[in-house]
Structure formats: C-alpha cells, structure tokens
Amino acid sequence: MKNDSVKEYSSEYQKEVVDLILEIQQKEYNISITKEDQPDLFQIEEFYQSGNGNFWVAVLDDKVVGTISLLDIGNKHVALRKMFVKKEYRGKTFQIASLLLNTAINWANDKSITKVYLxxxxxxxxxxxxxxxxxxxxxxxxxxxxxxxxxxxxxxxYKYELRA
Known part of the structure; x- marks a missing residue:
C-alpha cells in the first residue's frame, strides 16, 4: 500500500464512502445508526473540507477501502471523525489505518493545528x-x-498533541 492510495475526498467517492461506513457501523458492529443520522456524509465538501478540515479516502484497486476526516472545531483544534477501514484491509498487511492517520496528522501539522480530539x-x-x-x-x-x-x-x- 502506497501513500498515493490515500486521496483527498471528491464527490465521485460519495456512494462508496457512505456504503463502507454504514456497512461497518450496522453490519459489523450492530450500531443502530442510519445514513439519515449522518447528514454530514452527504455534504462532505461543505462539512469537512472547509477551514482547517479535510476528508480522505484510501483507494485500492479502484475501490474505497478506508476513510478519515478532520473537522475544524476552531482554536487550531480539529476533531478526527469517520475513521473506517474495510475489515479485510485492517492490520499490518495493508497498513491502511496507519496511512490514513499519518496523512491526516501530517496535514494537520502543515496547517499548524495544535490538538486532534476524537x-x-x-x-x-x-x-x-x-x-x-x-x-x-x-x-x-x-x-x-x-x-x-x-x-x-x-x-x-482521546486527544493528540501536535508538535508546535
């Protein structure tokens, strides 16, 4: 898995992002949450990709296999949200979660973010x-x-402090 497999979100990924997140929440973890409970999933650009926020997808073989976002909450702080990795891509083999998190943390560092909460x-x-x-x-x-x-x-x- 290479870094170029992690891309900034664009609307072409919307359906795959919603499907991936709902499948993990509902089927894998039996959390009673619907897409209607998560209107942010239908306005990712406006909700996450503004201010010091962003949203990324991990793409492997032209399929979305992971997501992560940072939501700008002001004061040089962000909330880490929507971190999901398709079950068969978790763990050391693909290291999708690490690539996603490192992408978000490096981006936050570049934006002079001081704390990430989740x-x-x-x-x-x-x-x-x-x-x-x-x-x-x-x-x-x-x-x-x-x-x-x-x-x-x-x-x-949780909280994560970035280097100043």
Whole structure:
C-alpha cells in the first residue's frame, strides 16, 4: 500500500464512502445508526473540507477501502471523525489505518493545528489500541473543548498533541 492510495475526498467517492461506513457501523458492529443520522456524509465538501478540515479516502484497486476526516472545531483544534477501514484491509498487511492517520496528522501539522480530539464507541476496542499506539491519550469527556461535537454513540475520548 502506497501513500498515493490515500486521496483527498471528491464527490465521485460519495456512494462508496457512505456504503463502507454504514456497512461497518450496522453490519459489523450492530450500531443502530442510519445514513439519515449522518447528514454530514452527504455534504462532505461543505462539512469537512472547509477551514482547517479535510476528508480522505484510501483507494485500492479502484475501490474505497478506508476513510478519515478532520473537522475544524476552531482554536487550531480539529476533531478526527469517520475513521473506517474495510475489515479485510485492517492490520499490518495493508497498513491502511496507519496511512490514513499519518496523512491526516501530517496535514494537520502543515496547517499548524495544535490538538486532534476524537470520540469513539466502546465497541471499537481494536481502534482504541490503534489510537493509543499512535500517540493518542485517553481523556475524560470534561477535558474536551466546548466546541467538540460529541456524537450520541461516543463514550470514549482521546486527544493528540501536535508538535508546535
């Protein structure tokens, strides 16, 4: 898997992005969330790709196999959102998650972002390990900036400090 497999989102990927995310949320983790609960998925350019935010897709053999986004929440802070990797592409073999995260972190560094926050569900235990290995620190909900958008399913929170 090469870095050029990670691309900035464009609307040609919309259906694949929605399908990938819903499949993981609903089928793999039995989270009762619908596409209607996630209107951001239908306005990715406006919602994520503005200010200090962006959205990327990992593409392998012309198929979207992963997503990640940074949502600008002001104050040189971003929220990491929509990090999903198709089940068969997780792990060390393809390293999709690492490529996606490194792309987002490097981009945030270039934009002089100081902190990345994220919220996740309790079910995503492997993701918790991945974030912790990648330098994210588990924090209490009270430590989030007040403009962090907490989702209904978010029960565990992390922060990552970028070098100044």
């Amino acid at each position: 919220g996740t569900t309790l079910q995503f235990v492997a993701a918790h390990r991945f974030y912790e290995k990648s330098g994210f620190i588990s924090i209490d909900v009270s430590e989030l900036p007040e403009n962090f958008p907490i989702l209904r399913v978010d029960k565990k929170f």
